[in-house]
Amino acid sequence: MEAKVIWHTGMRFVGLGPSGHGVIMDASPDVGGEDSGPRPTELLLFALGGCTGMDAVSILKKMRTPPRKFEVLVSAEREPKHPKAVRKVHLTYRAEGVPEENLKKAAQLSQERYCSVSHSLSAKLSFSVEALP
DSSP: OOOOEEEEEEEEEEOOOOOOEEEEOOOOOTTTOOOOOOOOOHHHHHHHHHHHHHHHHHHHHHOOOOOOOEEEEEEEEEESSSOEEEEEEEEEEEESSOHHHHHHHHHHHIIIIIHHHHHHHSSSSEEEEEEOO
């Protein structure tokens, strides 16, 4: 897999991947950006939530308990000093219309077996589930 990141102006970059879709990244004005897109570390958390979320929804569908609504809340702790690495991440899987035991199993399978983003990070990962009626 290959990706390309192209600088446009200021601190604005566009990332392009094999899918052909682009993602704008930018910094805040206090460091020379225009605040026109998410920060790279935000995209890292989006990628983690998207990867494990896709796994979980797919697993829940295979269990014949597809969610009516589904979201992954991603909470991260970063080091206070540069490089300000993400050291801890907690994922909360929240689904509506899914038995709690199925949601927990789907989250667990994603984290232990399927999510390539989770397995690519050195941060300590934890998760919890919230099954809503």
